[in-house]
Amino acid sequence: MNEEEEEDMTSAPVQFRFVPRFRRQNIPVLQEPSPLSRCVASIQGKPLGQARVITAYKRQGSWLWIWWDGRFGWVDLSNLESRGWRASQVSSFDPRESFAGDNFIAPRGLFVLGPDLGGFFATNLMTTVPSIIVFTSTVKNFPHAAVFKVVLAYLYATTTYLLWRAALTEPGILPRNPPDAKPSLPAGCEDAPDLKICHTCNLVRPARSKHCGSCNNCVELFDHHCPWLGTCVARRNYAWFSLFLMSEVILIIYVAFVTALRFRAEYLKFGDVPRDFAADLVEHDPWPLAALAVAVALSFPVISLLAFHWRLAAIAQTTNESVRGVYRHHSNRNNLGCRANCANAALNLCRHTPPSRILHLDRRKPPERDLELHSRCFYGTCPS
Ligand SMILES: [Zn+2]
């Protein structure tokens, strides 16, 4: 830091406190930091529910010098943190650590979790409980119980594997630019409806991508944020999600089928006597009924969701596009006709997961080079 800057910092007005967005009118606008200014920290928060990232260019003790939407001044870090903002030091720009949004990225990028872990836990529970009941109780007196158990174990293991792959695979997060980068739409694309600048991630969003409010990240080929997986369903985990849905439907049907066989066996035990076999079952072994109740409760949402996604595959749209009616007023250039769309969707289920954009970033790059690299627009050419 040179002497001039030191002078500037010590004479800066230190009386600024952090002022929420709606009360900021009185902060004077003095100057915009030069594009070459080094960012020393990034401050992330959700004022009024909207995720924002602010850049700090200078630091002195617990005070940070910030520039935000044309306004700047010194803010007290302890004051910021007491208001729910989170400051992260930026010694070198690392999208994995400083700009992970609300996702949890495991060391070495082994897996990426979304923010809704409760939903993921509930889905595991709803898959596991009926399976355990059928395994331990429903097939107990069946003549070929072992066969039923092997089939169930296979279905359960497959479903759980697909569920975990869908939930733990990095969905396709777009790495953020440093907060002081200034992304701009490529020349000639200013009116392209697909390309948008995300001011939170500070990047030009590729077509069919969206900033997920729950994960607080831009996600490539965004389908939807799935509360039951706890993460986004997008470019990299859509195939796992689809396979999980199909597997879950088969598991539900199997649980219902085995429970129906058990009911039939109980009913036949009493011969022609019109006894209330269900009451007898509740009295002696109520667990198969509980498994059936869970399977029936799950069947409607899961089967309708699968049917909905098959329909989306046939018309080559994402859930997000379908819900927002994106193609109501202009044609969908991804739509190649029903047969070709279905063939594409089926092929996508077999393809390798595309490489992640955030897990393979080189963390050792010096910040200057990173700034240059990440200031670039993701897609240099207009997609239309
Ligand atoms: Zn974004």
Ligand SMILES: [Zn+2]
């Ligand atoms: Zn999300």
